[in-house]
Structures are given as structure tokens and as C-alpha cells.
Amino acid sequence: DQQVKQNSPSLSVQEGRISILNCDYTNSMFDYFLWYKKYPAEGPTFLISISSIKDKNEDGRFTVFLNKSAKHLSLHIVPSQPGDSAVYFCAASASNNDMRFGAGTRLTVKP
Amino acid sequence: EPEVTQTPSHQVTQMGQEVILRCVPISNHLYFYWYRQILGQKVEFLVSFYNNEISEKSEIFDDQFSVERPDGSNFTLKIRSTKLEDSAMYFCASRPGPNTGELFFGEGSRLTVL
Numbered sequence: 001d002q003q004v005k006q007n008s009p010s011l012s013v014q015e016g017r018i019s020i021l022n023c024d025y026t027n028s029m030f031d032y033f034l035w036y037k038k039y040p041a042e043g044p045t046f047l048i049s050i051s052s053i054k055d056k057n058e059d060g061r062f063t064v065f066l067n068k069s070a071k072h073l074s075l076h077i078v079p080s081q082p083g084d085s086a087v088y089f090c091a092a093s094a095s096n097n098d099m100r101f102g103a104g105t106r107l108t109v110k111p
Numbered sequence: 112e113p114e115v116t117q118t119p120s121h122q123v124t125q126m127g128q129e130v131i132l133r134c135v136p137i138s139n140h141l142y143f144y145w146y147r148q149i150l151g152q153k154v155e156f157l158v159s160f161y162n163n164e165i166s167e168k169s170e171i172f173d174d175q176f177s178v179e180r181p182d183g184s185n186f187t188l189k190i191r192s193t194k195l196e197d198s199a200m201y202f203c204a205s206r207p208g209p210n211t212g213e214l215f216f217g218e219g220s221r222l223t224v225l
Contacts, residue, residue, distance in 0.1 A: 034213055043115070043202050043216030044154065089154055098144065098167050099214060103153035 003027045004092050006102035013109050019077040021105050023090030026071065030092040035064060035075045038087045038104070047088070048075070080109045113137045117203050117217035124193055125225055132188045132220045134203030143186045144204040144214060145178065147171070154202070160186065161209075193224045 005024045013019045021035075031052040036044035050057040050064045050073070057064050063076045077084055090102040116135045124130050136143050145157040158168040160178055177189045186205075190197055200221050204214040 036213075036216075041218070043204075043218045044214075045216065046213035049213060095209075098156055098159045100156060101146070101154040 003030075004090055004100045004102040006090055006105050008105050009103070010106040010108070013080045013107065015082055015109055015111050016079045019075075019080045019084065019107055019109065021075040021077075021088050021090075021107065023073050023075075023102055024071055025073075025092050027092070027094065027100075028071070029094040031095055032093050033064070033066060033073050034091045034093075034099070035062075036089040036091060036101075038089060044089055077107075080107075082109045082111050085109050113215075115203055115205055115215050115217035117201075117220050119220055120218070121221040121223070123223045123225065126195055127192050130190045130193055130197075130222060132190075132201050132203075132222070134186045134188070134217055135184050136186055136203065136205030137215055138184070140205035140207050140215070142166075142206050142209060143178075143180070145188045146202045146204060146216075147199040148202065148219075149196075149199045157188070157201075190222075193222075195224050198222055198224045 003026050034049040035047040037047045038044045048059050048062045048064050050066050055066050061077055066073045085108050087104045087106050089104045091099045093099040118133045143160040146154050148154045156169050158172045158178055159166045175191045179187050200219040202219045203217045206214050
């Protein structure tokens, strides 16, 4: 089941710079997209979401962009902070269907 | 802040043994889920549960798996005869409705099958 793909297993960024995490999906029925953040030994925690009627959603340092024609979304974190170091999962769902997750991207923000 | 709680945090079992993982979802939530994450791999959907029945399950969720909501608060995942490849972190999640935003996850139960 590869409906949601995160092709970069890891990303390293300098503190203060922008982090860009990418996600692609194949199911055109997906209409709601989310990013979760996961620290070791903890469950995923919700970060930010976007519905398919929008192409951008911003919450503080976090912005999610959705390109429906390309079936692509991205998470921008700016400025990046060392505390942002975690695994970031992209997730998607279709109406009344259940959420599917990507494989995750490990972000390391270096001081 | 309400949260999803899971027990045990870690269970070690012998291959072939039965395991029950327990979850207490957030009290006003109606949709319940189990996901698992094998070490270093993606978070995989196992099953969703609503109105006392399974609403969707993945190909991973075979006859060895079952879920139950035995009372008004607990939501359990049972693995009847564990295999080595069942070793993973199992995450319970809940949400108020089908399209009402994010899932709220518990901290996970680590299952180690020897």
C-alpha cells in the first residue's frame, strides 16, 4: 500500500534555515492531508493539516502547501529550530475512509 | 488535556502466545484505530472501529487479529498466536468523527516477540 510516499528518509538543516519536507500521493480521492511529528518512544502528534479546497495553510512557523494537480504536498518550517528534530509523517485520507501514512522523514536541525 | 492511553508500554512474549494490547480512547471520540510501526518502517494502518464494529481493515489485519470494545472505555487489540514479524510498536488512535480532523494517538505499546 504505497498511496502516500515520502521519498526522503532524512533531511538535515542548519538552525534558522528553512526545512522543506515533501510528500506525494497516488489516490485522487484523498481530500484531507495532515502532517504528524513523532519523537522517539512517543506516538505521532498532529502538526498541521490542509483540505483539498485549499492550497496553503499556515500556522506559525509551519506552512503546508498542496498541489493537487501534481498530487504533492510539502511542509515548510521556518525558521527551523533544534527542537524540531523528529520524524515527520505525511498522512492523507478520503471522506469516510481511514488515514494512510507515508514512511516518514527524519529531520535533524543542527545548532 | 484529554489523551489516548495505552497499556502495556512494552510487552515481551514468546512466539505463538496470545497478546492483548489495551487502549483507552478520548472519552467523547467515536472512531477508534490501531496502527503499527515496525522498527524503522512506516506507520501502517491495521483497523478502524466504529459503532461496535470494524469499519475498515488492512491486509495486515488477518484472522490472527481481533479488536473489541468490551466496555464503554477500553478498546483492545488481540493477537491470537504471535509471530516474530508481529514485533512492532502498536499505536491506538481516536477521533470524534470520520472527517473531523486529526487522529489523536497514544504513546504506543511495544511488542517484542521472541
